[in-house]
Amino acid sequence: MDRPPPAAAAAAFAGDADRVQSARRLVTASSNPALDRLAELAARLLGAPAAQVSLLSDVQTISAAVGSAAEGVAGPGQPTPLADSLCTVTATSAGPLVVTDALADARVSGLPPVTSGAVRAYLGVPLRGQDGHVVGALCVFGPDVREWAGSDVSLITALASSAVTELELSALSVDLEAVRVRHQLAVSAGGVGTFDWDLGTGSLTWDENLLQMFGYAADDFGRTIEAFNGRVHPDDRARVTRALQESIDTVGPYEAEYRIVLPDGTTRWVRAKGQSLADESGRAARVLGAAYDTTAARDEDARIARVLESMSSAFFSLDREFRFSHVNGEAERVLGRSRADLLGGSVWELFPEAVGSEFETHYRAVAETGVPATFEAFYPAPLNAWFEVRAWSDPDGLSVSFLDVTERMRAQRALEAAHAATADAAERLRLIVRVSEDLSSTLDVEEAYARLAQHLVPALGDWCLVTLVDEDGGLRDLGCQHADAARRDLVEQYREARLQALESSSYLFRVWRTGQPTGVAAGATESIAAQLAPGSTARELLERLAPQAFECLPVRARGRTVGLISLFHDRAADRLSAEDLLLATEVGDRAGLALDNARLYSQQHRVAEGLQRSILTPPVQPDHVQVAVRYRPAARAARVGGDWYDAFLTPDGATVLVIGDVMGHDIDAAAAMSQVRSLLRGIAYSTGASPARVLSGLDAAMEGLDVGTTATAVVARLELSGERTHVRWSNAGHLDPLVVSPDGSVRSLDSGASELLLGIDPTAARSDHVAVLERGCTVLAFTDGLIERRDIPLEERIALLRSVVADLAGQSLEDLLDGVLERLVPGEHEDDVALLAFRLHPLEGDRPAEAGPERVPRGLPPVR
Template sequence: MDSERPGAPPAFADDAGRVRSARRLTSSAPHPALDRLAELAARLLGTDAAQVSLLSNVLTISAATGAAAAPAPGERVTAHPLAEALCTVTATSGAPLVVPDAATDDRVRDLPAVASGAVGSYLGVPLRDQDGHVIGALCVFGPGTRAWTGADVSLLTDLAGSAVTELELSALAVDLEATRVRWQLAVGAGGVGTFDWDLLTGVLEWDENLLRMFGYAADDFSRSIEAFDARLHPDDRPRVGRALQDSIDTVGPFEAEYRVVRPDGTTRWVRARGQALADETGRSVRLLGAAFDTTATRAEDARVARILESMSSAFFSLGRDWRFSYVNSEAERVLGRPRAELLGGDVWELFPDAVASDFETHYREVAATGLPATFEAYYPAPLDAWFEVRAWPDPDGVSVYFLDITERRRAQHALEAAHAAAAAAAERLRLIVRVSEDLSSTLDVEEAYARLAQHLVPALGDWCLVTLVDEEGQLRDLGCQHADPAAQDLVRAYREARMTALTPDSYLFRVWRTGRPVTVPEDATAALVAQLAAGSTARELITRLAPGALECLPVRARGRTVGLITLFHDDAADRLSPEDLLLATEVGDRAGLALDNARLYSAQHRVAEGLQRSLLTAPVQPDHVQVAVRYRPAARAARVGGDWYDAFLTPDGATVLVIGDVMGHDIDAAAAMSQIRSLLRGIAYTTGHSPAKVLLGLDAAMQGLDVATTATAVVARLEDTGDRTRLRWSNAGHLNPVVIGPDGTVRTLGTGSAELLLGIDPGARRSDAVVDLERGSTVLAFTDGLIERRDVSLEERLQLLGSVVTELAAQPLEDLVDGVLRLMVPGEHEDDVALLAFRLHPREGERPAEAGPERVPHVVAPPAP
């Protein structure tokens, strides 16, 4: 992604201070923390790649993440000319570079990385060193376009500060290592001077190195402690004198660092270490030691101190005794204590809440293992803050860099809370959807309503009872559910017992009468016991269930209460929040509307079915012939229709069987069906004609009596000749019946096309067909509602019917027709269905019990014309 518009501005390219600073930071080895920071930037901002780049005379990638930005395997630093660096645009501007759509942005659209499609959107912020020089950039990017927000820019800016700090710390580590190497070289080159002070004679012997350090020639040095004091800085004399005296008095070590003022006016820093030696009496008689010039180290330390003091991150060092040895100004501010109070103080005494916390665990682990550690931890009041801490070992103890990330954690917590709230809202919506789908999946009032408890537990309560107000105004508990399966039987027993045990002033009846919810926020068990009859089983059961709180909500529809929902909570603290109470009310409202709609449908359906059935009479049951009929109205309420069946005897002893369908699905169709059915019965009974002639007479009567409709029908005449049974039939545009042989074979009755519908042409040709039926045969006739479906072809449905009939062929006739309806019309259906089936039982013996009693009317022959 590093190819860029050529030609960085000269002022930027010639900035010597910037170049020196960038080179110093670039010279340090890459630190893993920078890689993690790049990964963090990409993850927090949701981009494909991120990188940290430094700009001297070339661009150096110090850290990168993402397939588009990562260096080649094994490389940790990759250099490019400044003119090819995208980050140069960011560094030159000195401000965040926000590019939502690189392809259309005049600043970058001509760049090779953009033209190649590698960079579609880009966000970069400049990196500034302690002197304010722009030394590079932290950027995130990806191949797609993106609308960057102010929050994105702020977050990347904060991360850029951390990146500079990491670079400074890494450079600092390199500088300290260089100082240590220089010190070792100085020692190796003989730059350490030695001294020997005879405490009995007062003679002080120095070697040449020490004389040079103090600016003495051999002849000028008086070999006395006064010569040492003469060169010692006046401000350091009291402190050094005390250290010498302590060593002598205790026969112990001596250590001090002090300033030496040489004759030419220059000041040098010298560190001395020694040991007092005692005679046989234990008295100190000599003090031996060595000293070395630490002026260069002091200069480096001062430089390091300036860096640490200018850092925007807090930093402190702890000695091996866990006392503060260094604290920068930011650490003073964050820790809330002045430097004078911190330096030399025990960290565990000054900050007692750190004991046995993550702070102590990680600090001691770093000291013990010599491995760095990075962690986040909270320190309570008075700091009351979250910190991101990086601790690493140093020769004198443990150094700690830390950032106050309290605001970031609060933002994370706020985001998590927002996500949790969104998830809760989504779950509430899913609950409403599940309830709505379940309630609309059936028209059975009690089944739909009783299942409501299963949705509400455990989402809104530990257990629940669902009560129905039936059409007679009586309360009846239908559904119950407990979150604990082991308590389900207990709740079920309470459901069976409570209604008869509740007193008239109980909360349940109060909600029913007023239509307003009731809440018992605490001690619900006692409140319920007081509302149940003394000595009742319900009292004992509610004591065992022991609810802590409850809410009873009315289930209302069209201005009246049609049911009640009671939600119970084992712990009073778990009672419903206002949001959940609103959700429960919404669920109740939906349940009430579904319940009322189902009741309205059931009422309409009963009226429609009653009307239809009133138009159909029970079939005859001739000797050794069993007739079964079924009628199922359309699924939608008040959908009466024109389907009909009929079975009656004629004066000559024949059984006439009819199946028919008048076009339409309404009251008019039902009325027309009644007319046509009556005409057909009259014509067939009085004339005794064959089915074809009956249909011809019916067609003429429909025209002459102005029955303005069309219809299909199959009229069959069952004629018993003594030695055989003959079926004569004629088909007016209807579906062919099915014949099931005694051996279970299935065939269609008639293979040709049906003749013209009724009500179209009274002069149309009508013909009869005849077939002999074996005893044990079954004939099934049906209307189109049995097989027609919008999404399946008629051929497929007829094949399915053949399979179903074959499977059920051995069943008793009543079971067969029920099975056909169940398997062919398993759910809701748009059309009404009529079935007529008859079975020929053997003539020998009694009529089978499964056929029921014989039922035939007294047949009266019509008068001769």
């Protein structure tokens, strides 16, 4: 029970009426080509197979998507439930949702896009409207595991801001856009318009499409160049006239893009291409050509330009001749040139140092192959900077996104220089890594702490001792090492004898009391021997070891001394330098923190497990029913606390059996479990109600008493009717128990459709189910810690459990539970496990010996 069910989170998210209305407003205006380009841009910039923009009202609507739509991922315009969407998880997160491996991430592992294999790596950011509501998400994803860099998160966050801006602009202008689109469709339906200008007569002939494009009726068009100029925007007229005149003078091509002003004041963009034709004398006699409306493309380009302009990273586009065709503001700043200087210019001429460099190699390779490239390269003066560059091909040429990473590269180069400066420095770093890895590789930190001596010798001393400060305040020499293998037995003997012989004023005890390091620069044998009991074995061994220099360092954690390190040197000249002393202190601090963490872990584990076990009281043992229980805590303290079992009698003599799992772990979960268990006990005992009514009452009590948790549970009631035993049960979202028949066959105590967990909706309907059990039947109930594993499908684990139970069906009830635990949770495990089983013994005769003695409360009526 590691997280709330997606359905509950989605329901709460969809329940915000203001947020849903805000999202729906944008859904109506989300058919925006710029969003498709934005999704494509996100996929390209982040090198992801797929990207999408989703709006989340009471359903998910994909407004834009790019990449192959694999099974389990809906396409644009197809509404999907919020509970099935990774974007819902993104929208309900505090910030970006970064998922390296979705199958291993509990937040999303159960969602359809993940289980279908369509999504393995995912990066998404919430889209927040101007009113502050989260209205959707922008995400990139792919079917393979991927580590996302910090720059990836920054880039998609910048794009998300642009997407929201574009959606808001579209929503504000939706009515005007509808009018414009209708007009555009009318013009497009007419096709391309053509013109023929006779330079001798001055007659200008337009076809019907061109007349409609320029807003002329056939009778109103004067068939002159003046009629054309009358529609051209005043700011563009001189430029268009020059282009026409140049075509005439050179008897060459004509090309221009310009604005026209229609009679109703609307401005449109038109692109025209033509050719002057010569007469017999070689002079231009007429100009023929065609024109078409480019307003939509212009608007789309403007939207994309706004997106690119809002990016925090630099961006430019190159045409197929490697000339600048677009530059955003950040690129102007980084490159140190204005748009006017860059646009239309060749990248090789404007930046000659790029010729023959990695920049040219990668740019040309991407242009030729279409395969995107990411690389780092240095550009000399005048930029004098390192850049991280991403380049990809597009229909018009090449797109490039780049970041100035000079500071990072300088730091990296400085670090590399520092590493290369001295082999000793590198070895010191490796020593810290080795110690950290050793201390973190095992839960038995005392053992790893004892091995610390092997890391310190010979790096920091000829031999050493590692001492532990016990929780009760005593000292223990745990580990030792000597660089000379022939003398290790001697050091081991000294380790065993030293503490008993040391005086309380010794260096070791002084460092323990003060937490300050100390040492002897020369004559260490005499100085230390004076602190050992005369005639002791320790003094004799020390004199044979004969150290000349010595340091004693405290191992500290959270402001207290948890251990001590004693370093010995055969020569005084080999005593620790100031730098080596800092290294030894760093190693000691890391060891101390690991040691203290292990102790805190152990304390927490003992407290949580003790609380859990104190709550789980022994079950009743009615005459005809044998009940057996098991509780196994998790290997990690943070996972102890949520599972419980119970078995008790009600005043009417019925036996009630319960298995449950409270969401969460550790002491808080154990406390919440105690509340839920006690409430259930009280309701069942005082009311004698059916399991379904008990669970409904528990749900109401949890809400009324503000028990802030959710839980699963199965409540079963055994009712004896003559020679037959009925089991009446109700299941609140828990795993179905197993029934083992006397012949060894195994089936599920299946209640059909799963009912809602406890703690979500106290009004939820709950159902009772009844089954007749013959004598000799065994019922096994369990919590999810028994079968759930991150790397194995749940169905496989359930099948394994059924097989194990069938194999052990002939065993006693106690042996059955022990065998199940041994085979399904051997060794360390991540979650705690609770088991409850009961077996129906024959009514005639005495209670079997294997069932143990009967145990029921006094004063209750006979069990029935």
